[in-house]
Amino acid sequence: MRNICVIGVGYVGLVTGTAFADLGNRVRALDINEERIANLKKAILPIYEPGLGELVERNMKAGRLQFTTSYQEALEDAEFAFICVGTPEGVDGEADLQYVRAAAEEIARLMKKPLIIINKSTVPVGTGDWVANIVRENQKEPIPFAVVSCPEFLREGSAVSDFFNPDRTVLGSMDLEAADRVAQLHLPLRAPIVVTDLRTAEMIKYASNAFLATKISFINEISNICETLGADVKEVATGMGYDKRIGPHFLEAGVGYGGSCFPKDVKALAYMAQVHGTHPQLLQAVMDINDYQRRHVVRKLEEIWGGSVSGKTIGLLGLAFKQNTDDMREAPSITVGDYLNGRGAKVRGYDPVAMKNAGKIMPYVEMVDDPYLLAKDVDALIVLTPWNEFKQLDMRKIKELMKEPILIDGRNLYEPDLMQNIGFTYRGIGRGYDGTKTNG
Numbered sequence: 370m371r372n373i374c375v376i377g378v379g380y381v382g383l384v385t386g387t388a389f390a391d392l393g394n395r396v397r398a399l400d401i402n403e404e405r406i407a408n409l410k411k412a413i414l415p416i417y418e419p420g421l422g423e424l425v426e427r428n429m430k431a432g433r434l435q436f437t438t439s440y441q442e443a444l445e446d447a448e449f450a451f452i453c454v455g456t457p458e459g460v461d462g463e464a465d466l467q468y469v470r471a472a473a474e475e476i477a478r479l480m481k482k483p484l485i486i487i488n489k490s491t492v493p494v495g496t497g498d499w500v501a502n503i504v505r506e507n508q509k510e511p512i513p514f515a516v517v518s519c520p521e522f523l524r525e526g527s528a529v530s531d532f533f534n535p536d537r538t539v540l541g542s543m544d545l546e547a548a549d550r551v552a553q554l555h556l557p558l559r560a561p562i563v564v565t566d567l568r569t570a571e572m573i574k575y576a577s578n579a580f581l582a583t584k585i586s587f588i589n590e591i592s593n594i595c596e597t598l599g600a601d602v603k604e605v606a607t608g609m610g611y612d613k614r615i616g617p618h619f620l621e622a623g624v625g626y627g628g629s630c631f632p633k634d635v636k637a638l639a640y641m642a643q644v645h646g647t648h649p650q651l652l653q654a655v656m657d658i659n660d661y662q663r664r665h666v667v668r669k670l671e672e673i674w675g676g677s678v679s680g681k682t683i684g685l686l687g688l689a690f691k692q693n694t695d696d697m698r699e700a701p702s703i704t705v706g707d708y709l710n711g712r713g714a715k716v717r718g719y720d721p722v723a724m725k726n727a728g729k730i731m732p733y734v735e736m737v738d739d740p741y742l743l744a745k746d747v748d749a750l751i752v753l754t755p756w757n758e759f760k761q762l763d764m765r766k767i768k769e770l771m772k773e774p775i776l777i778d779g780r781n782l783y784e785p786d787l788m789q790n791i792g793f794t795y796r797g798i799g800r801g802y803d804g805t806k807t808n809g
């Protein structure tokens with residue numbers, strides 16, 4: 370049993386804190402958001418994450434998990450402090466480190482005993498050293514501490530299971546004893562542990578996210594070539610994915626990547642590279658393809674109508690950036706909704722869990738309570754999130770409800786032949802047989 374303090378109780382911090390409590394440690398989780406902490410004390414979660422609510426409740430009842438807004442209380446007995454605050458995109462694409470700085474300053478002011486500070490937030494290469502300097506400069510009296518980088522790789526929507534079954538744990542530090550103590554915390558997870566220096570650990574996180582984003586942009590580029598040549602990108606991806614050197618994951622063509630990580634992390638890596646005089650051409654292409662891909666679904670509509678979407682009513686089926694989450698950060702639906710709204714279309718939306726968050730960002734969207742209400746009298750539907758429940762919809766009923774049976778499937782959820790047999794004008798992404806190809 371170890372005493373752990375977690376700073377920042379968002380997607381990463383809440384999962385990390387709760388999971389370490391579940392492994393038998395005593396965890397104090399701190400956030401500056403008072404409403405968030407007041408709710409968590411009543412076991413009301415600030416985010417939608419499958420399986421997390423039950424885990425929070427169980428560990429609170431067992432007395433292993435506590436929530437607080439006080440750094441003093443959180444650091445009281447802590448041997449380890451995990452920094453899990455946000456690192457959003459800054460003005461020029463660089464990571465904004467103001468929350469990390471604030472956390473480091475507070476830790477320095479209020480730590481009373483030796484502490485291992487573990488950076489879980491995704492931070493630019495060199496931030497570990499920077500945090501160490503901030504702590505040193507802000508301590509009232511010198512108390513020994515070490516900084517370890519432990520980047521987080523969990524995915525929203527499967528975060529709990531990802532935490533307990535990681536592919537690897539990466540630890541970076543110049544203090545091998547501290548890295549070893551953090552490794553001990555992770556031993557129950559039985560995953561390979563890569564121990565390296567601080568900067569390399571920070572880089573592993575960016576390189577991993579950039580590689581995954583590259584796979585997505587790669588298959589999206591292939592999907593556009595498939596569209597012009599009449600091949601089916603879904604089958605292309607299946608055929609490629611069996612090759613062990615390639616693997617089947619992240620080869621789903623669609624409306625592009627979104628979320629709280631890939632967009633900002635690819636940008637931040639490109640920014641770091643540029644500032645240090647290198648030319649991140651591949652990263653630039655990955656971002657350009659992603660921008661293009663987000664608007665591709667609307668171009669398909671404009672093509673069908675031979676021009677503008679003005680005056681049309683369009684339903685967005687799914688708003689969250691991916692399934693099983695209510696996270697709207699950098700969701701492709703925002704780009705699509707803004708584009709349609711800006712060109713005079715009426716936009717309606719439905720999502721199983723993200724409508725509340727989406728409404729704050731896209732106030733012009735008329736939110737409806739179910740997919741059939743969404744379909745009623747619309748001129749077209751665009752699928753933007755691959756929720757499983759959308760696969761079970763009665764598509765004949767959906768078609769009957771629509772004013773014009775136009776279905777733009779931005780996630781390739783449906784089978785083109787089936788949708789065409791039902792009577793939809795169907796367009797998928799890179800599907801040879803969706804009615805767009807010449808079959809020449």
Ligand SMILES: NC(=O)c1ccc[n+]([C@@H]2O[C@H](COP(=O)([O-])OP(=O)(O)OC[C@H]3O[C@@H](n4cnc5c(N)ncnc54)[C@H](O)[C@@H]3O)[C@@H](O)[C@H]2O)c1
Nearest residue numbers: 377379380381400401402454455456468471472490491521
């Ligand atoms: N969300 C993901 O899927 C994911 C996955 C891997 C890595 N990451 C990285 O982890 C970090 C956190 O991401 P997130 O999605 O959990 O962010 P989030 O926005 O969901 O949560 C951040 C929390 O930190 C709190 N906070 C801000 N400043 C604080 C301070 N000074 N002291 C205490 N709390 C403070 C905020 O109130 C908020 O609750 C980011 O660097 C992100 O890139 C996120």
